[in-house]
Amino acid sequence: MAIFRLPGVYRPQGDTHLLCEALKEAGVRGARVLDVCTGTGRVALSAALHGAARVTAVDVSWRAVMSARANALMRGVNIRVRQGDLFTPVKGERFDVITINPPYVPNLNGEPGRHGRERAWDAGPRGRATLDRVCEQAPRQLGPGGLLLMVHSALCGVETTLDALRTSGMKASVLLRHDEPFGPVMRSRADELASHGLIRHGQDREELVVIRAERA
Structure with missing residues (x-):
């Protein structure tokens, strides 16, 4: 699928495609879907x-918002795109499915990325600044029986994610695993x-995982 992308917006890669695969497997016909950290809007599409x-798509980057809107327009699909941090633009709303490809690359020399393209991947010393x-927060945005699909690197701690979601009242497990060559950031x-x-x-190489978590 050809995708329009403004400079600085995260390019769809292996993690994006894995999340799309999980979304297709889960089935979303008739569902209210929220895609957070949408980037180009590929998963929302x-x-x-x-x-x-x-379908609602959210990203903190205005360039990502513009890219996602352009891609929805080119495909002739109706996607509501909002700018803001994680769930802030949809506070008080409930969804059947939430998808997210968050920043998860460890940045040992500093805080999570706050400006420019680095904020699409920089995630603090353990890679968990956004994941945690x-x-x-995600369980509060899901309706009863709602589903969260989240992709990240196993380097960030799969069990840590599962334990955190279970503590939040979710039934969580690993849905998909995929061995992926390092991209440019990880190689550097x-x-x-x-x-x-x-x-x-x-x-x-690193292992990517898609976490599936259901709200009771």
């Missing part, structure tokens, strides 16, 4: 094209990550 009744917030940080014991020296 997938939801709309698979029959979701209503999602685990806490491999030596530093290895020196801190987060990966092996010479490692050039």
Whole structure:
């Protein structure tokens, strides 16, 4: 699928495609879907094209918002796109399905990215700055029986994510796993990550996981 992308917006990659696969497997026909950290809107588009009744996409970046709106217009699908941090633009609303491809690359030298394209992947020293917030906040945005689908690297701690979601009252498990070559950002940080014991020296691949969590 050809995608329009303004400079600085996260390019759809292996994690994007894995999340789209999980979304298709879950089935969203007739559902109210929220895609957070939407980037180009690729996952939101997938939801709309698979029959979701209503799709909302959110991103903190205005460039991402413009890209997602352009892609929806080019495909002729109706997607509501909002700018803002995580669930802030949809506070008080409830959804049947939430999808999210959050920043999850460890940034050992600083805080999560706050400006420019780095905020699409920089996620603090453990890579969990956004993940932990999602685990806490997402259940409040789901209706009864609602479903969360979230992709991230196993380097960030799969069990940590599962435990956090279960603590929030969700039934959580790993839905999909995929071995993926390092992208440009991970390759540039491999030596530093290895020196801190987060990966092996010479490692050039990571496992991506899609977490599935259901609200009771």
